[in-house]
Amino acid sequence: MDHAATTPVDPEVVAAMLPYLNGEASFGNPSSIHRFGREARAALDAAREKVAALLNAEFSEVYFTGSGTEADNLAILGTLRAAPPERNHFVTTAIEHHAVLHCARFLQTQGYTVTIVPVDSQGLVSPDDVARAITDRTALVSVMHASNEIGTIQPIREIARIAHERGALFHTDAVQTAGMLPVDVRALECDLLSLCAHKMYGPKGAGALFIRQGLKVAPILHGGTQEREKRAGTENLPALVGFGRAAELARERRAADATRMEALRDRFIAALRDAAPGVHLNGHPRLRLPNNVNVSVEGVEGPTLLMNLDLRGVAASSGSACSSGSIEPSHVLRAIGLPDDLAASGVRFTLGRGTTGAECAQVAAIFGEIVAHLRR
Numbered sequence: 506m507d508h509a510a511t512t513p514v515d516p517e518v519v520a521a522m523l524p525y526l527n528g529e530a531s532f533g534n535p536s537s538i539h540r541f542g543r544e545a546r547a548a549l550d551a552a553r554e555k556v557a558a559l560l561n562a563e564f565s566e567v568y569f570t571g572s573g574t575e576a577d578n579l580a581i582l583g584t585l586r587a588a589p590p591e592r593n594h595f596v597t598t599a600i601e602h603h604a605v606l607h608c609a610r611f612l613q614t615q616g617y618t619v620t621i622v623p624v625d626s627q628g629l630v631s632p633d634d635v636a637r638a639i640t641d642r643t644a645l646v647s648v649m650h651a652s653n654e655i656g657t658i659q660p661i662r663e664i665a666r667i668a669h670e671r672g673a674l675f676h677t678d679a680v681q682t683a684g685m686l687p688v689d690v691r692a693l694e695c696d697l698l699s700l701c702a703h704k705m706y707g708p709k710g711a712g713a714l715f716i717r718q719g720l721k722v723a724p725i726l727h728g729g730t731q732e733r734e735k736r737a738g739t740e741n742l743p744a745l746v747g748f749g750r751a752a753e754l755a756r757e758r759r760a761a762d763a764t765r766m767e768a769l770r771d772r773f774i775a776a777l778r779d780a781a782p783g784v785h786l787n788g789h790p791r792l793r794l795p796n797n798v799n800v801s802v803e804g805v806e807g808p809t810l811l812m813n814l815d816l817r818g819v820a821a822s823s824g825s826a827c828s829s830g831s832i833e834p835s836h837v838l839r840a841i842g843l844p845d846d847l848a849a850s851g852v853r854f855t856l857g858r859g860t861t862g863a864e865c866a867q868v869a870a871i872f873g874e875i876v877a878h879l880r881r
């Protein structure tokens with residue numbers, strides 16, 4: 506029940522990767538001129554083609570990175586560094602992943618100005634608020650496609666248009682939506698879009714940044730000429746081959762998976778509410794990721810609930826995996842205005858391709874028993 510943290514690698518992805526790990530297909534370096542290198546290059550090109558197809562992007566607009574975090578860093582730091590000096594302002598939102606928010610914090614230490622736009626109680630960003638935040642100095646606006654914590658889906662195209670009207674570029678973090686919602690860079694009208702493989706049944710350590718043709722983005726890693734001089738370092742060929750296969754599978758299965766998960770999600774939310782009184786759904790009731798269920802449970806500490814769920818064999822999360830372990834309530838639950846007690850009681854369940862209705866029913870029953878026990 507924690508597919509937003511990471512997904513299992515699809516067996517077909519494993520099968521595609523293996524020949525690039527055991528050398529049967531190629532163990533070459535894609536930059537080498539000899540036969541082994543050329544075979545590796547062909548595999549890398551094929552993977553890029555598949556990720557581009559998932560995004561409705563051109564082959565040459567996809568740049569591979571080592572993670573979603575790196576794609577976000579390249580998008581934000583790279584764009585701000587390449588912008589003319591008079592464009593030194595960055596606009597983002599209060600509910601972004603730390604991969605974006607900590608870039609914003611770093612930019613401030615480097616003399617850039619940053620505006621953080623708030624969200625409403627359901628986690629929605631208002632396009633009007635973004636419009637008010639943009640100035641003639643804004644280089645880039647970054648708003649995530651959907652929240653990894655509360656699942657709220659943002660009006661990306663509307664916000665992209667507002668950014669463009671004011672001469673700013675637009676980036677979206679689609680790490681949670683690629684493979685889950687249609688992620689068409691032309692329909693979303695974005696200039697930059699981040700995604701990664703390990704949230705869509707691919708391996709960890711493989712990410713990508715879509716950069717619209719002709720856009721200037723300065724590299725953040727310095728070294729070789731890989732990824733058309735945007736990302737130095739030998740490409741992780743087996744992982745990227747797996748990313749390509751995962752993107753192909755996502756194109757085939759996404760719509761059916763999403764429809765099935767949406768029905769499962771809504772039944773699961775109802776089952777959690779039936780299982781215990783005082784359960785509040787966080788995030789938007791309709792504009793939400795098909796697999797996301799985030800609830801606050803009155804009178805219960807989130808980490809205690811999580812530990813008890815784990816003891817009963819249920820893996821859930823108290824927000825983003827990166828911030829669990831810390832006792833601070835999630836910045837996202839705070840940003841939607843939850844009082845401290847409800848923010849500290851947030852638990853996130855995220856369904857996956859393999860989650861069944863029977864599993865959801867079982868988890869809801871276990872959840873009810875634990876909540877009753879903890880309230881005693």
Ligand SMILES: Cc1ncc(COP(=O)(O)O)c(C=O)c1O
Pocket residue numbers: 509510571572573574575577602604649652653678680681701703710712825826
């Ligand atoms: C919305 C979002 N952005 C970025 C990331 C970071 O991706 P990665 O784990 O590939 O660095 C995550 C991962 O949880 C995420 O959910």
